[in-house]
Amino acid sequence: MLNSSLNLLVEGSAAEEQLISWIFDAAKIPSNRINIIPMRGRKNIIKFVNNLDQNFSQNYAALVDFDPNKTRDLIAQSNIENKIHLFYAIPDMTAWMFADKETAINYAKTDWERKLIATLPAPEEILGSKRFVKTIFGEKYTQWDFLKSINIDKAMKSTQSLKNFIEGINQLLLKKEETASNMNLKVFAGLVNEVVPADTILWKTSQGQVLTAEQISHEIESGSEIGLQYASDVLRISRDFLKSMAKRRER
DSSP states (O other), X not given: OOOSOEEEEESSOHHHHHHHHHHHHHTTOOGGXXXXXXXXXXXXXXXHHHTSOTTTGGGEEEEEEOOTTOSSOHHHHHTGGGTSEEEEESSOGGGGGGSSHHHHHHXXXXXXXXXXXXXXXXXXXXXXXXXXXXXXXXXXXXXXXXXXGSOHHHHHHHOHHHXXXXXXXHHHHXXXXXXXHHXXXXXHHHHHHHHSOTTSEEEEOTTOOEEEHHHHHHHHHHTOHHHHHHHHHHHHHHHHHHHHHHHHHHO
């Protein structure tokens, strides 16, 4: 059964995992819904995805760097875009650290670095961004934690690849949430089918409509108003029953 979490493959190691986590903090994306998996190289991502069972591929997404100047790319050749959800950081993820230029300037070490940031082009046009990041903010990635406090809306407006990534991740999480919810309804409908004969009169609505177990099962699985109301009533009765049983044991 699918769960509501998403596995995100990234090219780098612990540093990249941490940077993405900070970006998720800024975007208010719940980190407990996403497992960030450092793959230490693009080839490892390709190999992993090619070995994925098709039934589980929808649980995975990948974020890779994309240099527009490379005409022959391993990702394009591997065709893994047809197997998982693929996002690109242009030209690489460290360039996103300049997406909210105002915040970046505030966290620069000296006036010289602040002036340097002001002269930089748009993030997706910065070549050698990692060199700039280390010069301006420090050699260690632990010094780059200001990323979690960037204005994500401003950053997304200035950097299309970041916008695509954040919006895409949110859509995948929403889709998984809906899938998990639908699967729960199927489980509930299946229980009705298992424990009650199909032609049993199971429920009568406030409008006088009479429904059999088979009809209720279909209503629940389709997520209709009647089906959801019935499921809600059964759960409420179950909770009340469990509470009363617990009180009896306490006496």
